[in-house]
Amino acid sequence: MKNSLGKNISRYRKLKNITQEELATQLNITFQAVSKWETNQTYPDITLLPHLASILEVSIDRLMGYTSHQEQKRTIYEDEYAQDGYYWGLAPSKLCYKILSMLPPAKPLKLLDIGCGEGKDAVFFARNGYQVTAFDIADAGIEKTKRLADNVGVYVNVFKADVLDFRLESNYDILYSNGVLHYLKPELRQEIFLNYQQHTSPQGLHVLSAFVTKPFIPPAPEQEPNAHSWRSGELFTLYSNWLIKECDEIIFDCNSSGLAHKHAMNIIAAEKP
Ligand SMILES: C[S@@+](CC[C@H](N)C(=O)[O-])C[C@H]1O[C@@H](n2cnc3c(N)ncnc32)[C@H](O)[C@@H]1O
Incomplete structure (x- = not known):
């Protein structure tokens, strides 16, 4: 907790664009x-x-690196993943094949799946x-990922994390994320x-998709308070x-909530120089 507290104070202070001196003055303490x-x-x-949290506009829980039970259940998918069967099926996404063809594992390659x-x-x-590391916010998703890996006899280093809090501290060769960046x-x-890019090896690859807003596509029926679609092209x-x-923009049909609807999505595959 000690480590995450210091890191969080620094992160939220920088996000508020205030210096250590300014924060210290507001708290009536020294910048040291x-x-x-x-x-x-x-x-x-x-x-x-309380004063520190209010200046940084963050809850004390978050500052301490603690996610409350209510906050933990922030994904609509938690209950879906707790059911039998696989909500998204077992077939890999088409995006996976881009990675296989663009950067095949001819040597050991570390890959991170963001929101697995x-x-x-x-x-x-x-x-x-x-060599796969993966995280998601849904406990049931993590359990299923572990079970699926065990069943087919491979290892995936999978853990629970919130994409809003998670930062890379070591390098990866490949970052992959499908349908998650709107969180x-x-x-x-x-x-x-910037953090993702700084912690990508030279000639490393990012293959990502993000839902985008288009004026001619009605909002999806799932009400997700924590979702923020990207602007078309923003990624x-x-x-x-x-x-x-x-880089591509696609429109596709979806039935994820049992109601037929459409999504617009931007897809990028980019190589670090
Ligand atoms: C549309 S699903 C995509 C899942 C997976 N990438 C796939 O293609 O099958 C979105 C995923 O994002 C996860 N998620 C939602 N909010 C998140 C957050 N704040 N941090 C990490 N994962 C999150 C959900 O639990 C869910 O598994």
Whole structure:
């Protein structure tokens, strides 16, 4: 907890665009004290936490790296994944094949699946020889991913994490995410993508899809308070310094809630120079 507290104070302070000195002044303490918190040398005094959290506009729970039970159940998929069977089926997404053809595992390659759902794609990658790490916010999805990997005799390093809080601390060769990036709040996207890109090996690959808003597509029937569709083309602008190997916009039919509807999606495959 000590580590995540310091890191979180630093992260939320930077997101608010305030310096250590400014934060210290508001709390009536020295900037050295803030610096010590952020480098995990000391804890803030407990009585300062409410004021600190209110300045940073974040809950004390989040600051401490704790996700409440109510917050944990933030995905509509938790209950779906708890049912028998596989909500998304077992066939890998078409996007997976782009990775196989663009960066086949001729040498050991570390791949991260962001928002792996029930693990169909993560397990597919592991079966094909990639070293796979995967996370999702849904407990039931993580359990199913583990079970699926066990059943076919491969290993996937899978864990629970919230895409809003998760940051890379080591390098990956490939980042993959299908149908998840709309859970990223728009104001966090620049920072999170910078982190993803900085922790990608040279010649590494990102293959990502993101739901986008189009004026002629009605909103999907699933009411997801934490979802924020991307602007059409927005995802591509984050990769202006990379080699864009493929970018596309597709419209497709979906029946995920039992009601026929359409989605618009941007897809990118980009290589780090
Ligand atoms: C449309 S599903 C896609 C699942 C998987 N990528 C696939 O293609 O089968 C969206 C996934 O995002 C996960 N999710 C929702 N909010 C999340 C968050 N804040 N952090 C991590 N995963 C999240 C859901 O649990 C769900 O598994």
